[in-house]
Amino acid sequence: MKIQGKMFIWLSVFMLAMAITYGVWSKEPAGTTALFLGFGLSVMIGFYLAFTARRVDAMAQDNKEADVADEAGEVGFFSPHSWQPLSLAIGGALAFMGVIFGWWLLYFSLPVVLIGLFGWVFEYYRGENRTQ
Template identity: 85%
Template sequence: MKIQGKMFIWLSIFILAMAIVYGVWSKEPAGTTALFLAFGLSIMIGYYLAFTAKRVDAMAQDDKEADVADEAGDVGFFSPHSWQPLSLAIGGAFAFLGVAMGWWLLYFSAPLILIGLFGWVFEYYRGENQNQ
């Protein structure tokens, strides 16, 4: 974690330098503001990672002699063959398209989003994936 904190802090210094150069050179307020905001976000992330690295044990990425397999382990649980994200993606696409083209598309997207959310929340309460 220490190396990520240092990387973000160095990145924030670079972004700050580029924001100053861009602001002086272009005199364009929107891009300059965006770069200063990016500096603020990267310095916050870098500070958090550097601060947290002091409180946690050293990880394999902090050891220069570590192998790639030293951090191996469970990544997490992922739903097998779930169709619910597809329903949410189509419903979300229609919703955002409704903002751009016409609010009437929300009548088609809302049921797809609700079906997807309901199915995703309750997919382990029934059927073959039911937990005993």
């Protein structure tokens, strides 16, 4: 994590220099604002990674002599197949179509979104994926 933190800090320095240079030369506010926002995001990510790297043990990516297999192991928990994101996508599409065609369409999209949302949140409390 130390390496990634340094990379983002250096990226933020570069973004700041480019934002100032672009702002002075172009006098265009939208691009200058976007570059300053990119600078802010890079600083936040770099600070978080550098701060977290101090609190955790050194990882294989911090060792210059490490192999790819040194970081092998359990990556985390990933959900099995789920139909709930499809329900949320259909409900979201209906909601955005309601903005285009008429607000009345939101009355039909809200139940679909709520069913998908509650189904996704409580997916592990019932059925075959139930946790003990």
